[in-house]
Amino acid sequence: MAGKKHVHKYHQVRVSNMLVWACAFPDCNHYMPKHMEDIVTGKSSFCWECEKQIVLGPINMHMMQPLCNDCMAGKATNEPEMSEKIRQFLAQSKEPLTKQ
Ligand SMILES: [Zn+2]
Numbered sequence: 517m518a519g520k521k522h523v524h525k526y527h528q529v530r531v532s533n534m535l536v537w538a539c540a541f542p543d544c545n546h547y548m549p550k551h552m553e554d555i556v557t558g559k560s561s562f563c564w565e566c567e568k569q570i571v572l573g574p575i576n577m578h579m580m581q582p583l584c585n586d587c588m589a590g591k592a593t594n595e596p597e598m599s600e601k602i603r604q605f606l607a608q609s610k611e612p613l614t615k616q
C-alpha cells in the first residue's frame with residue numbers, strides 16, 4: 517500500500533476474471549483478493565452513494581459498491597433480489613452498520 521494511511525473506499529473489481537476488493541482512491545493501490553475477504557469484513561469504508569463512513573459486513577459486501585444502511589434501504593425498493601436480504605438484516609440488526 518502506497519501513500520499515507522487512510523480509510524479505503526472498497527469496491528469489487530474484476531482483475532483477469534477474478535473479483536478483488538480494491539480501494540477506489542486513485543493514489544492507492546491497496547486490494548484484497550476475494551478469497552481473503554474475511555479480512556475486509558468489519559473494515560471501515562465509504563458509502564458509494566452518500567460518502568458516509570461505513571463498516572463492511574455480510575450484507576453490503578454483496579454489492580459491487582457497498583452502501584450504508586440508509587442507501588441500502590433506498591436501493592431495496594428498486595432491486596427486488598437484494599430487498600429481501602436487506603429488509604431482514606435491517607429488521608434483525610439493532611447495531612447500525614454506519615459509524616457517525
Ligand atoms: Zn486506499
Ligand SMILES: [Zn+2]
Pocket residue numbers: 563564565566567568583584585586587588
Ligand atoms: Zn449512503
